[in-house]
Amino acid sequence: MSDTSIDARSNALGAVLDGPQVSDYWELLKPRVMSLVVFTGFAGLFVAPGHLNPVLAAIAVLCIAVGSGAAGAINMWFDRDIDAVMARTSARPIPVGRVQPGEALGFGIVLSAGSVVVMGLGVNWSAAALLALAILFYVFVYTMWLKRRTPQNIVIGGAAGAFPPMIGWAAVTGDVSVASVVLFLLIFFWTPPHFWALALYRTGDYAKAGVPMLPVVAGSAATKRQMLLYTLILLPLAISPWGLGIAGLWYATGALVLSGLFILSALRVLRSDDDKPARQMFGFSILYLFALFALLIVDRAG
Amino acid sequence: MTTMTGPDSEEFVKRRKSRNRAMLVVLLALCVLFYVMTIARMGGH
Numbered sequence: 001m002s003d004t005s006i007d008a009r010s011n012a013l014g015a016v017l018d019g020p021q022v023s024d025y026w027e028l029l030k031p032r033v034m035s036l037v038v039f040t041g042f043a044g045l046f047v048a049p050g051h052l053n054p055v056l057a058a059i060a061v062l063c064i065a066v067g068s069g070a071a072g073a074i075n076m077w078f079d080r081d082i083d084a085v086m087a088r089t090s091a092r093p094i095p096v097g098r099v100q101p102g103e104a105l106g107f108g109i110v111l112s113a114g115s116v117v118v119m120g121l122g123v124n125w126s127a128a129a130l131l132a133l134a135i136l137f138y139v140f141v142y143t144m145w146l147k148r149r150t151p152q153n154i155v156i157g158g159a160a161g162a163f164p165p166m167i168g169w170a171a172v173t174g175d176v177s178v179a180s181v182v183l184f185l186l187i188f189f190w191t192p193p194h195f196w197a198l199a200l201y202r203t204g205d206y207a208k209a210g211v212p213m214l215p216v217v218a219g220s221a222a223t224k225r226q227m228l229l230y231t232l233i234l235l236p237l238a239i240s241p242w243g244l245g246i247a248g249l250w251y252a253t254g255a256l257v258l259s260g261l262f263i264l265s266a267l268r269v270l271r272s273d274d275d276k277p278a279r280q281m282f283g284f285s286i287l288y289l290f291a292l293f294a295l296l297i298v299d300r301a302g
Numbered sequence: 303m304t305t306m307t308g309p310d311s312e313e314f315v316k317r318r319k320s321r322n323r324a325m326l327v328v329l330l331a332l333c334v335l336f337y338v339m340t341i342a343r344m345g346g347h
Contacts, residue, residue, distance in 0.1 A: 056343070
């Protein structure tokens with residue numbers, strides 16, 4: 001064994017024995033996922049008709065962020081075995097040993113309960129109930145039930161990530177309406193092509209971990225066809241906020257262009273045997289959702 | 303004498319201290335949160 005590998009091992013062991021750092025807990029909250037959740041939650045809150053005290057609005061966004069992070073921590077506790085074998089997730093705090101599994105679970109449960117209670121006391125109980133539903137759905141339906149059992153795991157599980165704009169909307173209005181369901185459906189139908197683009201170039205990883213992602217089970221050709229189908233469904237759905245009167249013509253034009261580009265990127269993925277278009281589509285999918293909700297916000301502010 | 307790793311090491315003490323500080327910040331932030339939440343709810347509704 002070389003000196004460098006001995007050093008690396010003693011450093012890793014040191015990191016475990018010296019206890020977790022604050023940044024390890026932050027990592028448990030999946031901050032990158034949280035940023036998209038915060039943004040879409042804020043968009044729902046911003047475009048909803050009515051008025052909410054700015055302080056309470058900020059608290060609502062904070063609760064959505066903390067609730068989503070808490071669900072992420074519980075997910076990392078449950079998935080620690082498969083996280084350890086996948087390259088993308090093997091450096092997470094639990095597989096590396098920096099945070100004990102039970103500690104991550106406790107952290108997730110306390111933050112989940114805290115975010116729901118604060119949302120209920122500070123904003124309203126409809127938003128709190130939706131937040132609780134989103135957390136429970138992500139933990140029990142997606143993580144524990146679907147993820148390891150069916151290639152449609154992210155189709156139904158994606159619903160958990162689609163809740164934030166609906167929660168933001170409910171924070172203002174106190175109810176669920178057709179328009180907030182449309183915002184939910186936008187993320188719901190966006191999730192499969194987004195994740196399958198990632199899964200296409202990470203097939204080996206998922207296969208090794210025994211997660212039945214669609215490209216692993218049905219092959220890449222079938223996956224690519226389904227991705228195209230979802231981008232086609234997204235086009236009319238993305239324009240519908242304009243039809244429902246919660247966004248103007250500027251939004252509709254932007255949504256049309258963005259959805260057209262998303263369909264084109266799905267077509268490129270379909271026609272190629274290379275990984276590159278899938279990587280690009282994954283990157284574009286994130287931009288697509290950000291841009292769509294940014295347009296909604298700008299349109300409403302204008 | 304300090305050991306290289308484990309409960310007696312400098313690194314262990316340093317990390318514990320930073321975790322404690324983070325906990326203090328969180329608790330103070332919660333105090334502020336409940337205070338402003340109460341004021342906002344009393345004034346706005």
